[in-house]
Amino acid sequence: xxxxxxxxxxxxxxxxxxxxxxxxxxxxxxxxxxxxxxxxxxxxxxxxxxxxxxxxxxxxxxxxxxxxxxxxxxxxxxxxxxxxxxxxxxxxxxxxxxxxxxxxxxxxxxxxxxxxxxxxxxxxxxxxxxxxxxxxxxxxxxxxxxxxxxxxxxxxxxxxxxxxxxxxxxxxxxxxxxxxxxxxxxxxxxxxxxxxxxxxxxxxxxxxxxxxxxxxxxxxxxxxxxxxxxxxxxxxxxxxxxxxxxxxxxxxxxxxxxxxxxxxxxxxxxxxxxxxxxxxxxxxxxxxxxxxxxxxxxxxxxxxxxxxxxxxxxxxxxxxxxxxxxxxxxxxxxxxxxxxxxxxxxxxxxxxxxxxxxxxxxxxxxxxxxxxxxxxxxxxxxxxxxxxxxxxxxxxxxxxxxxxxxxxxxxxxxxxxxxxxxxxxxxxxxxxxxxxxxxxxxxxxxxxxxxxxxxxxxxxxxxxxxxxxxxxxxxxxxxxxxxxxxxxxxxxxxxxxxxxxxxxxxxxxxxxxxxxxxxxxxxxxxxxxxxxxxxxxxxxxxxxxxxxxxxxxxxxxxxxxxxxxxxxxxxxxxxxxxxxxxxx
Numbered sequence: 001x002x003x004x005x006x007x008x009x010x011x012x013x014x015x016x017x018x019x020x021x022x023x024x025x026x027x028x029x030x031x032x033x034x035x036x037x038x039x040x041x042x043x044x045x046x047x048x049x050x051x052x053x054x055x056x057x058x059x060x061x062x063x064x065x066x067x068x069x070x071x072x073x074x075x076x077x078x079x080x081x082x083x084x085x086x087x088x089x090x091x092x093x094x095x096x097x098x099x100x101x102x103x104x105x106x107x108x109x110x111x112x113x114x115x116x117x118x119x120x121x122x123x124x125x126x127x128x129x130x131x132x133x134x135x136x137x138x139x140x141x142x143x144x145x146x147x148x149x150x151x152x153x154x155x156x157x158x159x160x161x162x163x164x165x166x167x168x169x170x171x172x173x174x175x176x177x178x179x180x181x182x183x184x185x186x187x188x189x190x191x192x193x194x195x196x197x198x199x200x201x202x203x204x205x206x207x208x209x210x211x212x213x214x215x216x217x218x219x220x221x222x223x224x225x226x227x228x229x230x231x232x233x234x235x236x237x238x239x240x241x242x243x244x245x246x247x248x249x250x251x252x253x254x255x256x257x258x259x260x261x262x263x264x265x266x267x268x269x270x271x272x273x274x275x276x277x278x279x280x281x282x283x284x285x286x287x288x289x290x291x292x293x294x295x296x297x298x299x300x301x302x303x304x305x306x307x308x309x310x311x312x313x314x315x316x317x318x319x320x321x322x323x324x325x326x327x328x329x330x331x332x333x334x335x336x337x338x339x340x341x342x343x344x345x346x347x348x349x350x351x352x353x354x355x356x357x358x359x360x361x362x363x364x365x366x367x368x369x370x371x372x373x374x375x376x377x378x379x380x381x382x383x384x385x386x387x388x389x390x391x392x393x394x395x396x397x398x399x400x401x402x403x404x405x406x407x408x409x410x411x412x413x414x415x416x417x418x419x420x421x422x423x424x425x426x427x428x429x430x431x432x433x434x435x436x437x438x439x440x441x442x443x444x445x446x447x448x449x450x451x452x453x454x455x456x457x458x459x460x461x462x463x464x465x466x467x468x469x470x471x472x473x474x475x476x477x478x479x480x481x482x483x484x485x486x487x488x489x490x491x492x493x494x495x496x497x498x499x500x501x502x503x504x505x506x507x508x509x510x511x512x513x514x515x516x517x518x519x520x521x522x523x524x525x526x527x528x529x530x531x532x533x534x535x536x537x538x539x540x541x542x543x544x545x546x547x548x549x550x551x552x553x554x555x556x557x558x559x560x561x562x563x564x565x566x567x568x569x570x571x572x573x574x575x576x577x578x579x580x581x582x583x584x
Contacts, residue, residue: 012067013178016060021174023056028158028166031093046093054086055218057117057177061124064181081120088116096155106159110152117151117177118144121184139187143180150176250325250344254299255334257282269325269346271317278318286316299340302331312347324351380408432577433475435466435507436500442479443498446487454493457483461500466507469575470552478545482511482568485542489515489566502574511568518560 030049058081092113098105121143154173157165244251250266252259259278262270270286272278284292291314302308307330315323325344332341387405443457450457468475486496494514501508549556554572 009067012063016063016067017174017178019056019063019174020060020177021170023053023060024154024173024177025166025170026056027053027089027093028170031096031158032166046090046097049093050086050090052218053089054082057085057120058082060174060177061120061181064178064185065124068182068185077123081123084123085116085120088112088119092116106155107152110148110155114144114148114151118147118180118184121181122188134189136187136189139183143183143187146183147176147180150179250342250346252342252344253332253334254283254340254342257284259283260334260339266344269317269323269344270315271319271321288314288316288322299329302329302340303338306331313344315344324348377412380412384408430469430471432467432469432575433472435468435475435509435572436461438472438476439479439498439500439509442476442483446480446483449484450487450496453487453490455487455490456495457498458495459498459500462502464502466500466502467574467576468507468552468572469577470572474548475552475572478548478570479509481542481545482570486511486513486515486566486568489513505574507572507574509570509572511570512565514565517562517564518558518566519562523558523560 027049030045030052033045058078061081092109095105095109095112122140150172154169154176157169157172244263247263247265250269251263252266253261259281262272262275262278267273267275267278270278278286284295287295295313298308298311308328310326310328313325313327315325317323324347326347327345328343330341332339384405439459439461443459447457483496483498490496490513496514497510497512499510499512501510546556549570549572552572554570557569557571558566559569560566
């Protein structure tokens with residue numbers, strides 16, 4: 001009989017230890033997933049861990065009551081005990097998430113959870129038919145000390161990274177929960193004034209079996225679910241780790257202004273030999289002084305935007321070298337706290353290639369411009385030199401020599417003047433002008449020349465003032481260049497139609513001629529220096545015109561068809577004068 005009782009007691013003791021260990025293991029798995037997720041999932045892992053641990057401790061309690069050969073009474077205290085163990089478990093787990101925020105999170109979290117388990121153990125004596133209760137303070141203190149020590153030790157073990165650390169911490173916590181109840185049975189010795197009838201005992205045992213069965217099934221089911229989820233998350237973590245470690249770009253995590261993680265590519269980029277050369281150091285020690293404020297403002301704005309666009313950023317390596325990078329920043333979490341994940345791509349080589357390309361284009365343009373200038377100026381200089389040689393030889397001085405020489409000098413002067421227009425920006429007096437007035441002056445100036453070439457200039461000025469803000473002589477020069485080109489292109493005469501209109505916040509001037517037109521190949525080259533289809537042209541007139549319009553924040557559009565003529569459209573911003581606005 002004694003042997004059977006001992007075996008039966010040992011069976012229930014092992015069953016209680018198994019239930020509490022499985023509940024602790026499932027709980028630790030739930031808490032471990034907090035580092036991988038945030039938001040709604042964090043609440044799920046916290047509440048799920050508290051629920052499974054509370055149900056496990058509750059089921060374990062009833063199993064140990066049977067193992068200790070104590071009477072089992074079901075009353076109002078049982079659902080209250082379940083509620084409080086779940087509540088205190090949740091509070092303890094929340095406290096554990098305060099990484100690097102609260103210094104004593106582990107001791108305080110252990111104390112809260114130990115209080116919840118101890119409360120359930122000693123609260124079970126209430127609502128029972130107790131006639132006399134003996135209290136042994138030494139056992140109570142010993143049980144609570146053992147419970148706190150075991151709970152604290154299990155949390156410390158759970159945060160260590162060694163093989164089977166979760167099973168070790170779960171076994172330690174489960175054993176502590178069992179020990180506190182066994183010591184509590186010795187600390188509280190009760191005499192009951194009523195005993196269960198056989199029917200009542202059978203009913204309580206059946207209820208106990210139902211509770212233990214449901215609790216064990218619930219814990220087992222959640223254990224399998226968390227095991228599967230943990231396995232899948234570990235696979236994802238492994239894939240992510242491989243992607244991060246094998247990335248050619250630097251992938252790093254900032255917490256505050258400190259490096260908390262950097263991959264191998266980052267160590268190579270910043271010329272670091274080991275991770276400790278960077279981890280824990282301020283990111284601003286790797287940035288030029290002039291970039292600190294910009295980076296600080298950009299990182300602080302991530303709290304509201306969540307992520308930023310790729311931006312170019314200069315960094316300093318550990319050896320003091322400057323690297324040009326492109327950075328993408330995203331808000332993230334590390335140890336359940338806000339952090340910033342960055343991807344840094346080294347574009348130093350690309351910047352060098354771009355600089356070489358720009359310098360190459362500058363040299364090409366300078367070479368083309370120099371060749372054009374030399375060609376355009378050499379012709380009149382050759383003529384001047386020839387006439388000077390004729391005069392020096394003593395030949396009869398002919399007045400026509402001087403006329404030709406003056407015309408060649410004028411040609412050189414025109415080329416130099418137009419080139420000066422393309423030089424560095426100069427200060428001009430800007431003012432408001434009615435484009436209609438400027439166009440009337442231009443038409444009056446060129447009308448005689450057009451008539452000599454059998455060309456009529458037809459202009460539609462409209463009735464509404466067309467205000468612009470700019471330099472009058474420069475804008476007139478654009479009109480003169482376009483109309484003169486049209487006159488010179490219409491060798492058989494015809495008409496030049498000019499139409500001025502306003503379109504919302506722009507002013508449009510359209511010049512339609514009846515010349516031979518320009519094919520697509522030549523149309524694409526209009527505005528290039530020294531490109532012209534005219535026999536004596538320099539190509540600088542339209543180039544200067546493009547430059548003037550661009551300086552006035554406008555644009556030029558050209559359309560042409562062979563045999564149908566060419567359409568030039570000059571579009572400038574409409575600027576209403578302040579003095580007119582006030583007077584109206």
